[in-house]
Amino acid sequence: xxxxxxxxxxxxxxxxxxxxxxxxxxxxxxxxxxxxxxxxxxxxxxxxxxxxxxxxxxxxxxxxxxxxxxxxxxxxxxxxxxxxxxxxxxxxxxxxxxxxxxxxxxxxxxxxxxxxxxxxxxxxxxxxxxxxxxxxxxxxxxxxxxxxxxxxxxxxxxxxxxxxxxxxxxxxxxxxxxxxxxxxxxxxxxxxxxxxxxxxxxxxxxxxxxxxxxxx
Numbered sequence: 001x002x003x004x005x006x007x008x009x010x011x012x013x014x015x016x017x018x019x020x021x022x023x024x025x026x027x028x029x030x031x032x033x034x035x036x037x038x039x040x041x042x043x044x045x046x047x048x049x050x051x052x053x054x055x056x057x058x059x060x061x062x063x064x065x066x067x068x069x070x071x072x073x074x075x076x077x078x079x080x081x082x083x084x085x086x087x088x089x090x091x092x093x094x095x096x097x098x099x100x101x102x103x104x105x106x107x108x109x110x111x112x113x114x115x116x117x118x119x120x121x122x123x124x125x126x127x128x129x130x131x132x133x134x135x136x137x138x139x140x141x142x143x144x145x146x147x148x149x150x151x152x153x154x155x156x157x158x159x160x161x162x163x164x165x166x167x168x169x170x171x172x173x174x175x176x177x178x179x180x181x182x183x184x185x186x187x188x189x190x191x192x193x194x195x196x197x198x199x200x201x202x203x204x205x206x207x208x209x210x211x212x213x214x215x216x
Contacts, residue, residue: 001033001036001037003023003024003025004019004023004025004030004033004034004037005037005042005043005057007019007022007023008043008051008052008053009053009057009121009122009123010101010123012052012122013046013050013051013052014050014051014052015049015050015051016030016031016034016049016051019034019051034051037054038051038054040056041054041055041056041057042054042056042057042060043057053121053122057121058120058121070096070105072208073094073096073166073168073173073174073208074094074105074106076204076207076208077094077106077166077174077176077204078094078106078108080092080176080200080201080203080204081093081094081106081107081108081176081200082108083196083200084108084176084178084196084197084200085108085109085110085111087192087196088178088180088189088192088193088196089110089111089112090110090112090115090116090178090179090180090184090185090193091107091108091109091110091115091116091117091178091179091180092107092108092176092177092178092179092200093106093107093119093120093176093177093178093179094106094107094174094175094176094177095131095135095163095174095175095177096135096173096174096175097126097135097172098123100125100126100127101123101124101125101126102123102124102125102126102129102131102132102135102175103121103122103123104119104120104121104122104123104124104177105120105121106120107119107120110180114181115180116159116179116180116181119179124155128154129151129154129155129161130149130150130151130154130161130162130163130177131149131161131163131175131177133149133163134146134147134149134163134164134165134172134175134177135165135172135174135175136172137149137165137172139165139167139170139171139172140165140167142167142170142205142206142209143202143206144202145198145202146164146165146166146167146198146201146202146205147164147165148162148163148164148194148197148198149161149162149163149164150162150163150190150194152182153182158181158182158183159179159180159181159182160179160180160181160182160185160186160190161177161178161179162177162178162179162185162190162193162194162197163175163176163177163178163197164176164197164198164200164201164202165201166201166204166205166208167205168205168208168209173208174204175201176197176200176201176204177197178193178196178197180193
């Protein structure tokens with residue numbers, strides 16, 4: 001059952017057949033486990049029969065990240081995420097590395113009707129993504145302006161990611177990520193978004209290095 005839950009969480013959305021194959025389970029067994037996980041709120045099933053993580057899973061993941069070792073990081077980053085939304089009108093995320101994936105652990109959502117939402121608790125590959133490039137970046141000296149990485153369509157079509165690393169204790173600890181429709185994040189708006197993401201990533205890095213933050 002845990003293999004199935006991990007399969008859905010790492011894939012994003014997956015069919016019964018694909019989930020059973022990836023978890024190396026008979027389809028009938030996978031269906032029984034998926035129904036149980038769905039009934040308990042750990043998964044949801046849409047009209048097309050595709051499974052994705054549900055509210056119970058998201059709450060569990062958030063509690064783990066926001067009240068555990070990453071609590072100080074999320075406390076330092078959340079005001080910056082809100083500032084990014086105000087400056088760009090797009091959704092902002094905080095991501096950390098988990099093996100070969102980046103996991104989104106906190107967000108501030110855009111207030112626009114058409115916006116990017118729903119990635120908290122989700123993992124995406126490091127390879128081939130802007131957030132992966134940021135998390136694998138060589139750390140710059142504290143106080144230096146971070147490099148910004150951008151790409152479009154790496155995970156979702158027509159979605160642009162603008163990402164910069166957060167540095168703490170001389171290593172990349174996290175990444176600040178701005179996600180929005182590609183038709184809005186282009187040209188001058190993309191340039192301004194990249195500047196804003198770099199500013200916030202630097203601010204969060206400095207906040208983490210401050211005595212006030214370190215004592216929290």
